Amino acid sequence: AQSVTQLDSQVPVFEEAPVELRCNYSSSVSVYLFWYVQYPNQGLQLLLKYLSGSTLVESINGFEAEFNKSQTSFHLRKPSVHISDTAEYFCAVNYGGSQGNLIFGKGTKLSVKP
């Protein structure tokens, strides 16, 4: 069955530390990969996406994710986090083409402490 796995439900880190939020998906010939972020009391926002081309994609606020086909992973990283990065992060995958829905992981709550 098509699925998305986010192994860590909660990740606490100190400010300015690096962080990696893990995402694995079911193997498939063609996938499109997304990370969404939900800040406290706000709606979901698209953070970054991988469609094709360079396997490393970046967001405007310093996050990056790397598509690894052999590992079926799309982990999200940031070298130095800020308090304002505290949010819940969702990995999402579209299997099988440009139409249709996204399948979301259960989310990872990133808590950045001073």
Next chain:
Amino acid sequence: GAGVSQSPSNKVTEKGKDVELRCDPISGHTALYWYRQRLGQGLEFLIYFQGNSAPDKSGLPSDRFSAERTGESVSTLTIQRTQQEDSAVYLCASSPGQVLHGYTFGSGTRLTVV
């Protein structure tokens, strides 16, 4: 409109009553999606519209749930004979025809069944 609008933002209803949730997508977005987010859980796909047809209804949890869309605009999600397990945030998203663009989410309707 400028964003995806959902109404009401909050709804408290008695068990057994019917509820209707509304979603106004971004103007020109042909694709519309409904998801459910239960407390502490990830996003659960419910239904997807392309125009006013629903190619994928696979996520509707039971025959108490139904949805319709008028043209390429407003969609309503109806839950009949609500149960306590229906309590969740119901999220609507739209995209300009292809999931490659990513979704734009509304702020959701928080449904509480008492």
